[in-house]
Amino acid sequence: MAVVARAGALAAERPVGRPRDRVRTRAAGAERRRHRSGWLFVLPATALFAVFFVYPLLASFWQSLYATDGGVTAFVGLAQYRRMLVDPLVAQSLLNAGLLLLVQVPLMVSLALGLAYLLNLSWLRLRTGFRLMAFLPAVTSLVAYSVVFRVLLATDGGAVNQLLGVVGLGPVDWLNDPLWARVALVAAITWRWTGYNMVILLAGLQAVPKELYEAARLDGASGWQVFSRVVVPQLRPVLVFVTVTSTIGALQLFDEVVILTGGGPSNATLTPVLYLYRVGFEQFDFGYASAIAWVVVLLTMVLSVLQLRLAREK
Incomplete structure (x- = not known):
């Protein structure tokens, strides 16, 4: 109890x-x-x-550590990556990609920014029609527009050379000369993607407060000063996004090169992804192709991080 x-x-x-x-x-x-x-x-x-x-992704990295010889697959470690160090076509493709990054990306972003700024002006009439016309190339099929550019830039009978003949200039071998083939590729890519980037930048411009424009004009700023001191700093995040995505696109370029130039002449327009395709699906060396793919991925990642880091520091 x-x-x-x-x-x-x-x-x-x-x-x-x-x-x-x-x-x-x-x-x-x-x-x-x-x-x-x-x-x-x-x-x-x-x-x-x-x-x-x-x-x-993991399977491709694992495959890059193997090599096939005579139907026998063996583990070779990093031998495929060491092989790239002495492969002249890898160096050539990376050089071509670097030229695109240095020439085509700044040109396209600058044109897109200029068009976006003009189409954002309140006094411009028919702005909707101009925006539609500028964006139409972005919805065009990659294959279709590449074929059209190939026909337009044909050496014999191409519309571009016919127009040059009207003004007294000789025909240009656009697709068979190394220099002009690069120019043609830059022109085609710029035409295709400028309107796409313009729409993104235009959305960023429309988010800039109107009070900033008015304050700058009251302080006596000129049109260029308003653009460089007000517009560009306010668009920095959008510009970084456009630049990073354009860089990724330049490193992954494939369709336009295959149809326009086939990587020629003399590998002047060979890109890393096109070379990867040839190694993997024409030579059936999938281990080496996987190694090239990983180098492209790492290079894209490094460049993207560097651009983001530089933009953040500024």
């Missing part, structure tokens, strides 16, 4: 949970159930991402 009485006394002394604590416990349980439900909704997309992105 004494033991029972003592147990009853201890139970009476034990504090009863407050209603607020019970509510908090129930809320925590409901939050955990919501998290589990959220993971169930995300699971299909996560599974697709793992199967079609993560697994191929």
Whole structure:
């Protein structure tokens, strides 16, 4: 009886949970159930991402560590990457990609920024029509516009050479001369993607407060000073985005090169992705092709991080 009485006394002394604590416990349980439900909704997309992105990425790296000789596949470690150091076509393709980055990307971004600034002016009439015309190349098929440019730039009978003949200039061998083939490639890519980048920059311009323009004009700023001191700094995040995506596109260039020049003449327009395709699907050297792909991925990542870092520091 004494033991029972003592147990009853201890139970009476034990504090009863407050209603607020019970509510908090129930809320925590409901939050955990919501998290589990959220993971169930995300699971299909996560599974697709793992199967079609993560697994191929890891498998390609694993494949780059192997080489096939005479039908026998053997582990070679980093030999495929060392092979690239002495491969002249890898160096040539990277040089061509570097030229595109130095010439085509700044040219395209500058044109896109200028067009966006002009189309954002309030006094310009028919702005909607001009925006539509500038954006139309972006919705054109890559293959279709490349074929059109190939026909226009044909040495014999091409429309561009016919126009040059009207003004007394001789025909230009656009697609068979190394210099002019690069010029033709830059012109085609610029025509295709300038309107796309212009729309992105135009959206950024429309987000700039009108009070900044008015304050600059009241301080006596000229049109160029308003553009360089007000517009460009306000557009810095958008410009960084456009530059990074254009850099990635230049390093991954494939369709236009295949149709316009085929990587020629004399590999003057050979790109890393085109060379990767030839090694993998024409020579069936998938280990070496995987190594080239990883170098392109790492180079893209390094350039993107550098651009973001420089923009952040400025």
